[in-house]
Amino acid sequence: MTGFNTRLIHGKNINDNQTGAVNMPIYNSSTYQYPTIDGNVRWDYARSGNPTREFLEKQIALLENGAQGFAFASGMAAIHAVFAIFKPGDHIIIGDQIYGGTYRLIEQYFAVQRLQFTTVDTRDITAVEHAITPVNKAIYFEPVTNPLLHVTSVKQIAQIAKQHQILTIVDNTFLTPYLQRPLDLGADMVVHSATKYLGGHSDVIAGLVVTKTKALGQRVYFIQNALGGVLSPESANLVRRGMQTLSIRMDRQQANAVKLIDFLTKRTEVAVIHYPGVHGTTDNQIAAAEFDGFGGVLSFELQKNVDATKFLNQLRLIKLAVSLGAVESLAELPFEMSHAELPVAKRIQAGITPQLVRLSVGIEDAADLIADLAQSFDFVAASQNSTPRLRSSERQII
Ligand SMILES: Cc1ncc(COP(=O)(O)O)c(C=O)c1O
Incomplete structure (x- = not known):
């Protein structure tokens, strides 16, 4: 495989470029023509898939060493999609110092949808293990917290999660794949507020999800397509460009x-x-x-x-x-x-x-x-x- 910086610059060519342009064009079409009624088309409708967005989705999956990437209209939309794959009654452990907007989403929205949550200082591995219940499905945390920069080991959490057959989900906004690749350390999903380091220029709001497996990717894709909180082609292009540097x-x-x-x-x-x-x-x-x-x-x-x-x-x-x-x-x-x-x-x-x-x-x-x-x-x-x-x-x- 090529080096990290080379991958940052080139991403993964999705072969949709007919012109020789060195950058993925911004495809603004909301819909795509069928050659015939029974024709097999790669793209049909931009909520379900858009080449500019897909370039970015493949780019982040490549950098995080994941199977699939997904781009959303904000970090919060990405985080919403991740929690939306669970069912009422499922229990999830969350870090006690996660981003306030994520906490609000959990406490005021998902708890109402009957997901159960326990808040734990994820630096305390014993406390995390004690908080696991028979209906637990995941542990969600930020490896570096805001604003006190406390550090949680992704490796240790993922080890416990694996023993209990539950998912490890990491908000990697602060570190980015340049400084840490949680999937390589055992995590199952990564989320980003791409509004921050990935975009890098305070000019776009965006969110990304990367899954380790295709099976998890299918669950996230269902939510992305069904709920429709997708990133626009213009914003996908800004994040793509930001990520190169x-x-x-x-x-x-x-x-x-x-x-x-x-x-x-x-x-x-x-x-x-x-x-x-x-x-x-x-x-x-x-x-x-x-x-x-x-x-x-x-x-x-x-x-x-x-x-x-x-x-x-x-x-x-x-x-x-x-x-x-x-x-x-x-x-x-x-x-x-x-x-x-x-x-x-x-x-x-x-x-x-x-x-x-x-x-x-x-x-x-x-x-x-x-x-x-x-x-x-x-x-x-x-x-x-x-x-x-x-x-x-x-x-x-x-
Ligand atoms: C760690 C972290 N996760 C998620 C978010 C939410 O992302 P967005 O503002 O792009 O919706 C933020 C925003 O500040 C954040 O700092």
Whole structure:
């Protein structure tokens, strides 16, 4: 097989190109002509199949080493399709720090459809095993959580799941197949918000599913075609194009993340840094064993007397926004923004404090990002006139 970068660029030719165009064209036709009433056609109706979408579906299946890929109108539509393959009464274990929108879908939609769920900290393998019931069908989790970047071993979860003959389903949005291939580690299905790193330019909303087997693929295809939440050809093209530069973008994002962490570690305003690449933690050990890189998202806790709102409002280059994974750096305050829907007590219990800042690191020059953070720290210090002075040895790095 060719290398990962070669596969990123070329995907899998589906031989539909009559012109010699080096890229898969955007096919906007909603329907396709039959040669005769009994003619055997490859395409008939674009909800059921579209060449531009299929190129992307094959591309992601190739990169994740899966049997089949499916493209949806959003990450949430992809996640909905995955849960929709189960029946009323089925039980599913879910990670306790999954994306809030996924939690809302489960709690306010699928629970009403009589799927049963148990929420577990998936880092605790014993707790996961104890939560398995006779009607359990799957374990669903994110190997790197948001915004605290906790790490769960896909290998360990998949091992337990196999013993109990249940499915392992992984939301691989944060790592992408460039940094982790969950199917190779034993998982059965992977979902993506392709809105993030795969698209990579904050200009498209999209979701992807990859199944390890054709049999699982048939179940997902039934939902995709029956419910119809498909990705448009234009959006499929944007994700296809974004994915071609995935590895070079992520290389720069990770290199920049390391430089920002070096800077943040030296700042007295910063109490704790969360990043899977920070040594000496269990999270780091698992990440080192199962990831090919630590990713481009980090979060950090400001000291109690540093005004987090002022700090974020003062950023000039780094944009204040809730998404992540794009070429531009984005910052946010999870307590007030991405995780504001959670009740305050739950936010605090989960470690999402009003002092926690999340950074999605872009591909700008690291020196400019550092200068932006520095001017913002200095502004807050000047306006508060009382920057805390902790020796670095007193600071806790997670
Ligand atoms: C980890 C994760 N999964 C799924 C989603 C949902 O994807 P979308 O916003 O594309 O519907 C998000 C969105 O932020 C996410 O961060």
